[in-house]
Amino acid sequence: MHQPLFERQVYVQRRRQLQSKLTNGIVLLLGNEDSSMNYKDNCYPFRQDSTFLYYVGIDQPGLAVIFDLDENREILFGENASIDDIIWTGPQPLVQELAESVGITASDNLAKLASLLAAAREAKRPIHILPPYRPENKIKLASWLNTSIPQLQTFVSETLIRSVIAQREIKEEREIAEMDRAVSISADMHLAAIQQARPGMKEYELAATVEAIALANYGRLSYPVILTINGQTLHNHYHGNTMQEGDMVLVDAGAETTMHYAGDLTRTFPVGKQFTSRQRDLYNIVLHALDHAVSLLRPGIQYKEVHTQACIKLAEGLTAVGLMKGNAAEAVEAGAHTMFFQCGLGHMIGLDVHDMEDLGEPLVGYDDQLKKSTEFGWKSLRLGKTLKAGFTLTVEPGIYIIPELIDRWKAEQKHSAFINYGLLNSYRDFGGIRIEDNYVITDTGSKKLGKSLPKSLNEIEALRNGI
Numbered sequence: 481m482h483q484p485l486f487e488r489q490v491y492v493q494r495r496r497q498l499q500s501k502l503t504n505g506i507v508l509l510l511g512n513e514d515s516s517m518n519y520k521d522n523c524y525p526f527r528q529d530s531t532f533l534y535y536v537g538i539d540q541p542g543l544a545v546i547f548d549l550d551e552n553r554e555i556l557f558g559e560n561a562s563i564d565d566i567i568w569t570g571p572q573p574l575v576q577e578l579a580e581s582v583g584i585t586a587s588d589n590l591a592k593l594a595s596l597l598a599a600a601r602e603a604k605r606p607i608h609i610l611p612p613y614r615p616e617n618k619i620k621l622a623s624w625l626n627t628s629i630p631q632l633q634t635f636v637s638e639t640l641i642r643s644v645i646a647q648r649e650i651k652e653e654r655e656i657a658e659m660d661r662a663v664s665i666s667a668d669m670h671l672a673a674i675q676q677a678r679p680g681m682k683e684y685e686l687a688a689t690v691e692a693i694a695l696a697n698y699g700r701l702s703y704p705v706i707l708t709i710n711g712q713t714l715h716n717h718y719h720g721n722t723m724q725e726g727d728m729v730l731v732d733a734g735a736e737t738t739m740h741y742a743g744d745l746t747r748t749f750p751v752g753k754q755f756t757s758r759q760r761d762l763y764n765i766v767l768h769a770l771d772h773a774v775s776l777l778r779p780g781i782q783y784k785e786v787h788t789q790a791c792i793k794l795a796e797g798l799t800a801v802g803l804m805k806g807n808a809a810e811a812v813e814a815g816a817h818t819m820f821f822q823c824g825l826g827h828m829i830g831l832d833v834h835d836m837e838d839l840g841e842p843l844v845g846y847d848d849q850l851k852k853s854t855e856f857g858w859k860s861l862r863l864g865k866t867l868k869a870g871f872t873l874t875v876e877p878g879i880y881i882i883p884e885l886i887d888r889w890k891a892e893q894k895h896s897a898f899i900n901y902g903l904l905n906s907y908r909d910f911g912g913i914r915i916e917d918n919y920v921i922t923d924t925g926s927k928k929l930g931k932s933l934p935k936s937l938n939e940i941e942a943l944r945n946g947i
């Protein structure tokens with residue numbers, strides 16, 4: 481018989497807590513289905529919706545659940561396997577057995593869901609849904625709710641979204657333990673990359689080593705591997721370059737466990753045995769910004785403030801090597817640092833590598849006291865709100881030398897009071913550096929998730945020298 485990811489009572493309690501925050505109507509949570517890659521029966525690897533996993537814990541396609549808040553009942557909907565299905569997939573549990581395994585007493589055929597929702601609409605009862613992100617789910621919802629895909633937004637419930645976020649953002653001890661495992665596997669992936677990279681190797685050869693470790697731990701990637709000698713491109717998934725002496729490799733990769741919790745780490749290291757002097761200088765600037773940001777992590781501080789202080793540290797370091805000038809805090813206030821650091825310091829992490837991002841950054845990463853910026857650099861900060869004990873998040877400062885950005889800003893003489901364009905132009909082929917670790921906020925500060933993964937210059941170079 482199918483077993484839920486955690487024990488049955490976990491899901492009973494989670495659903496009870498969610499329903500206590502809502503008043504009336506029907507909550508509809510839709511699981512994902514298999515999605516065809518290039519023809520009907522050749523599918524992408526199945527990935528269940530994370531909110532469905534959180535409240536129902538059943539990791540198989542083609543399911544939906546409703547919570548009837550007025551009649552105090554829960555119903556799991558799905559299709560029992562036909563004999564044709566069983567021939568290809570083997571015996572499958574009945575929908576009723578799946579429901580019972582997570583403490584849901586009632587189940588029904590998925591075809592009955594449309595008539596139930598139609599009756600609720602006829603009775604003018606509210607139907608609460610979360611924002612759908614899969615095209616196939618948008619099509620199903622539009623059909624069931626007798627509306628158009630653009631009009632689905634009228635059914636999206638901000639009250640439901642806020643209730644889900646408030647619950648999922650505080651990680652339970654069992655979740656933190658699973659995230660520790662995900663980050664530890666991720667650390668092994670990075671350690672192998674640092675140890676096995678060689679001049680003359682293709683990026684894709686090293687990327688294969690990284691992914692193999694996730695698979696060997698009965699997991700998968702939590703997102704496509706970023707492994708590149710062109711680290712100035714923030715999300716660079718191209719793996720066709722040959723790594724040469726003098727290059728740096730930026731590896732941003734994480735494992736997802738069978739429980740679907742994610743790790744997300746980044747390390748940058750030389751293809752040869754040592755960093756160049758310029759690489760060493762800028763690497764240490766990023767590392768100091770990371771260490772400073774981590775020292776600030778605690779309940780009650782806004783993550784936007786942590787980001788700001790990390791940016792000031794980056795600006796101070798860049799000023800010390802001559803790439804920036806003037807007062808570092810004033811440079812950050814003006815936005816001049818975004819020449820070098822165009823993205824945010826971090827994001828929530830959990831069942832999704834960008835946790836709950838399908839529910840919308842304005843509510844997941846921000847709150848009523850802090851609205852998301854629209855300014856360059858700042859608009860890419862996914863997490864800004866006040867930290868609480870139980871939050872799990874990434875810290876990932878970087879320096880990215882982007883020739884196209886240099887040319888555009890230099891032509892405008894933008895922030896010329898803070899940027900030394902003359903020296904910066906000689907760094908055009910530098911690339912990028914990012915260092916990233918994952919943390920849980922504790923009652924008094926923070927704790928790093930997962931096993932230790934070297935990040936100091938000496939540690940990285942020792943690994944590159946086989947020490």
